[in-house]
Amino acid sequence: MSDERCAFILAGTGSGCGKTTVTLGLLNALQQRGKRVQPFKVGPDYLDTTWHTALTGVPSRNLDSFMLPAATLNALFNQQMQTAQIAVIEGVMGLYDGYGTDPNYCSTAALAKQLGVPVILLVDGKAVSTSIAATVMGFQHFDSRLRIAGVIVNRVNSDSHYQLLKHAIEHYCGIPALGYVPVTPEVVLPERHLGLVTARESHIDTRPWRDFAARIEQTLDIDRLLSLSALATLPPGEWPPLPAADAGKGLTLALADDEAFNFYYPDNLQLLENSGVKIVRFSPLHDASLPECQMLWLGGGYPELHARALAENTSMLASVRAAHQRGVAIYAECGGLMYLGTRLRDLEGNVHSLANVIPGDSQMGKRLTRFGYCEATACQPTLLADEGETLRGHEFHYSDFTPKQAAVMDCQKSRDGKILSQWQGGWQVGNTYASYLHIHFAQRPEMLHRWISAARSAG
Structure with missing residues (x-):
């Protein structure tokens, strides 16, 4: 051909x-x-x-x-x-x-x-x-x-x-x-x-x-x-307004990337890099401390399979807590939420002490706790969304998180025009936000503006 x-x-x-x-x-x-x-x-x-x-x-x-x-x-x-x-x-x-x-x-x-x-x-x-x-x-x-x-x-x-x-x-x-x-x-x-x-x-x-x-x-x-697959023309498309190429200049994002945390959309990372943010990867499992950073992202993955090793890496847990205390703009999705919690109980009943940045405990189950697309509307200003703004994403997890403080997002799952379920999720503590929701930043690039702004204000 x-x-x-x-x-x-x-x-x-x-x-x-x-x-x-x-x-x-x-x-x-x-x-x-x-x-x-x-x-x-x-x-x-x-x-x-x-x-x-x-x-x-x-x-x-x-x-x-x-x-x-x-x-x-x-x-x-x-x-x-x-x-x-x-x-x-x-x-x-x-x-x-x-x-x-x-x-x-x-x-x-x-x-x-x-x-x-x-x-x-x-x-x-x-x-x-x-x-x-x-x-x-x-x-x-x-x-x-x-x-x-x-x-x-x-x-x-x-x-x-x-x-x-x-x-x-x-x-x-x-x-x-x-x-x-x-x-x-x-x-x-x-x-x-x-x-x-x-x-x-x-x-x-x-x-x-x-x-x-x-x-x-x-x-x-x-x-x-x-x-049979010749593509004569590309479909009509247009990007929403994106952050300027120097919006994140001078900021470093520490990205958790190892066997326990590795669920990231490449487009999300590219959008951050295109806004001038420098991404440095690190391992919560194997490294002793965070790299120097003003932003931190703990994505989804399988922390439950590595809970003992994550808990035993106390120097990294201390480094994450210290980053939170000094105002690093921290975002966590799903497995990252579990890591930032107080404790994680695995399927064998073993309890592992973790970062305790978001007070609450995770419990692994044998069945899906929640699965599928849902929407989350902010009840107050958060790291990624202002009050009243709605984020679209998906949840897929076998764990359940029992918080010790009020959630900041009203969530709902709808199908065929009917609301199937409603709940509250997402927790904001200082400059740290964590939830079970996996999201794509391109749906609302204002999320990046908010995250970058939070990182600069803490600096």
Whole structure:
């Protein structure tokens, strides 16, 4: 193919159909062809993107229609496509699964139409023959405005079986079958309670993935896939007003980045750096103290798996407390909230003393405490939002936090126009703010202005 720009969304019939594995195989195969790929993930997921990034060396970007206005999301997509030849976008759940029952709200299908990119549908070929055409036809006719450009069949171990499936799809559905993906036991994505194990924890052996890419080069028609995915124009997009390039000049942000804390959207970090903030990474697990800083960010992750080591690193806990006491502008999300709390009780009943910056205790559970998109409206001025301002984000946690002071955010979860639940969350102590909510700064760049301003006022 030529060097024209291409983009496609790999969508599935449902969760667990193999989207991440096949996405990783395609990314590897395209890179082995010398192509500049840009991985994306539909929705807020942190874990799939870590695998995209680890196996390509290219930071994967989230395209989240709940947190980001359409114009902003398109601008983010367009920005990354300036240096990429091919966008490989992994869908979320099933093709038409969004937030609630509206297939045009936060679904993979809705995003494909918004970006103007074709869908490649991944279907399961195990233990099926002509019936596979009925599955494909159902997805085709559910939304006539959506362009499903081709089909890939997963879990097929013989060419003769695939030829039967290919004939059924092309004869009854009139769209091309682009090949199949064989069962490959040596390529496995490990999982735990929050989903996939992060790529950085897995000490990835890239050889099986290279072999997998070489194998699917033989079973997929990648040339035709790319010819069907030519991107003639980029979607209309516009960034909201962003902080000036020197807004954060002279400020240093200490970023917790190790096995316990590593859930960050690359776009959030880029927005901070573009505003002049210097980011220095550190490890709450392994380092003795914080780097010199005026801002501190403790992101999400798995502090519960490292609670003993975090508690035993008393010099780092003391350093974080001292930073809080001198007014460093501290922001913590989810796992970071747990770390800033007083104690953490793990699943074995062991209690670990932590930073005690946000008075309260965390308790790990065996079931999700809260999951999904929600909105949080500030009841008072906070580090990121003024009173009355609303932030959109998502929560996904097995722990519960019992605070010893009043929360500062009114939170609610709605679906299909109905409020499902309401609660209070988010805690502000001095210049420190922590909550369970994961957010994308591009939805409201004023958050960065507030954080930077708080850091300067404390200095």
